[in-house]
Amino acid sequence: MTTGSPQQARDNEAWARTHNAEYLDGAIAASPTQIGNPAATIFTSGSLTAFQQSEPFLKYLAGNSPYLGEQVSAASSTELAFLSYLFGSYIGFFHAARILESDGLRVDAFGSMISHxxxxxxxxxxxxxxxxxxxxxxxxxxxxxxxxxxxxxxxxxxxxxxxxxxxxxxxxxxxxxxxxxxxxxxxxxxxxxxxx
Structure with a gap:
């Protein structure tokens, strides 16, 4: 369970198979303080057997732990897609903060509005x-x-x-x-x- 590329997930799965191991790839889409929260997310993909064995533990770490199928790269691709959206939003928000600052307006009030x-x-x-x-x-x-x-x-x-x-x-x-x-x-x- 770490941020990695889809190819790294495929390579990890290939390594696991050479050692007769089931491989489940996981990608955490939550901050450390959110772990254990029902809304925290961990994307998983790869071995269905490994997912089924790990699901109770995964649900303890993150209430939302969807299994994205046996295509092992699915979790990392989904996480990178999520992070692309998130980082694009960050950059847009930081530019928004500069717009507000340039007009003497509060950035935190805008952040609250975005949350709503x-x-x-x-x-x-x-x-x-x-x-x-x-x-x-x-x-x-x-x-x-x-x-x-x-x-x-x-x-x-x-x-x-x-x-x-x-x-x-x-x-x-x-x-x-x-x-x-x-x-x-x-x-x-x-x-x-x-x-x-």
Missing amino acids: VSQVVGDVIKYESEVIQSETYDNPQSSVNMCMTTVDLLMEQAREAGINKEFPMFAHGLFKKALNAGYGHEELGALIKVLR
Whole structure:
């Protein structure tokens, strides 16, 4: 149970098999203080036998310990996907903090507000995940064109306030590629086509 790459999980499983051992890969998606909490998460994948033997102990460590199947790399890929989302959120939040600081507003009050709207944000992410999985980018709720307006405003605010603009510049670059590729009238999830 450690953060690792999908290939490391495959290598570990291969090593375990050479020693006639069952291998279960685990990835902890919780901070140390959250371990033991019913909401703490440990992703697992690999040997079903090993999971079934370990499940009571795993549930003691983390109430949410989903088994993601026998594809041993699934836990590490899922954790890295989770961390990508988390770190992207961190960077967006830190830029948000600079926006607030530049206007003399409280960062902690904004953090509390984000905590209260987290379910709404989660619903939006769930919607975009379904758009990407089904490749249905037409009839957008939020088009790339519409969201580009916000990215332009982030760039303008950073310039006006004289704050670091690396985050909006990164976003602007991706959006510009999407527009140049003709995805402007598609759902925001169409940005994944640029990343592909």
